[in-house]
Amino acid sequence: MSVLEIKSLTHTYTDGSPFINDAVSDVSFSVEKGEIIGIIGHTGSGKSTLVQHLNGLLKPTNGEILFEGENIWQKPKEIRKIRSKVGLVFQYPEYQLFEETVFADIAFGPKNMGLSGDELTRQVEEICRLIGIKEEYYSKSPFDLSGGEKRRVAIAGVMAMKPEVIIFDEPTAGLDPKGREEITEIIKAYRKSTGATVIIISHSMEDMAEIADKILVMNKGKLEMFDKTDKVFGEGSRLKEIGLNVPTVTKVFQKLNEMGIDVEKDVFTVSKAVEILTELKGRDNNA
């Protein structure tokens, strides 16, 4: 059974403005347990609106969201339970820190779920250990940390609820290359230890190629493509048409292909590229 199933989801913003515009219109897809899904799309293509439906922050105008086969809006009073099962890390999550200590801030989510005492401490410590927040940081003020450290703490705050599905809205925005790599590592570590399903919104095609099993492409509120990563990046021209792009490596290989060199078109990671090029070189040497 799919962990998440989205059935013809439509969301219309009408309040306050005379313009009726569908931020998300008639989107259907399903996510299997343990998958890593990347969502790409133009600014304003409805990516953020889409993911805010998955944990019940927004209510669909039309259509429904099924979590493990059950409509999440069946009991509107219990929508908070869904939020601990489907975690959502917003853009720039460090701006939501508020507690006096790092530990207390990370504990906010699990506390809201009703955990307390030893159980709470254990769960928070477990997450800190998993993603590398050292014990000496526990009693520090989150506002004294560096930008990258703050974001790590903020992400830990969502992970501490142990969600089965965790969604990241541009988790690496505004970080330096080292910071980006660290965040990617954290996401991988969480998934490895919990087997959680991961959904990531990102503008970095390279990051997506590196981590995602499947890519979902949004365009003007509609679902444009949803397929395996190699299939999606194999359609460079279609992505270009809607103002997106493919990873640089893929561009190089597509060009090589156009030039008449016999290489695959859907190469999207550097490691795969190295593999193919070494093989090609070996062939040339032998000839």
Added chain:
Amino acid sequence: MLKDITIGQYYEGKSLLHRADPRMKIIWLIALIVLIFLAQNMYALSFAAISVIISLIISRVPLKMYLKNMKTILPILLFTAIINLFYGEGEVLFSIWKISITDGGVYRSVFMALRILLFILISSVLTYTTTPNDLTDAIESLLSPLKFIGLKTAVHTLAMMMTITLRFIPTLIEEAEKIMNAQKARGADLESGGLTKRVKALIPILVPLLISAVRRSYELAAAMECRCYNGGEGKTRMKKMRLSLIDLFLSLACIIIGAGIITLNILF
């Protein structure tokens, strides 16, 4: 829900009053409020009421908008009317226990309520026909004589503070919404519980909001300095406020209303 907050009350339009100089509008408002106060009897007050109604009509703002304003001040209006009902002398209309209501009391009650109603209506005319930015500019211009008594920078600073405040209200609303969503995603419960619980639930929203407001103010200050902001010294305006024929005409109207109210005061 936060999106429902309106800033100022400007109602887009092109009426005579929309086009009038905002400085003059403030002066007329003050003059009319004083005149409504000066009205001593029902005749004078009715005359003021007619003038107010005429200005509502020429503002071309739908009556619905004015009624919406009335709804919020209805409790104050009723309170004033009821309190005044018991003060007043004259023929007793009816009495319960030791409290008696006289015709003088009824008269007074209606008079006071009508007076407040007129204040609110005439003030709404100003806020509906003038953008918040025009209002601050006008206040700065009207207060500019203060520079002769050594408050030169104070006037500009005050006006700039008002402008920045107005400018940042929508930004902060948006920010607050984002933070609320983020905390809700962490399981925060903002909708249920008693008063103490609800107030406590605001901390995770207010702390980040305050921090971000401070951060923004530093950034804004730096950006303003980068663009050579020096506190209004030698600053010229893109949109200059100029008096026009409309202003002359409306000023005359104000004088006529004033003369009318004073005459009616003396006659009756």
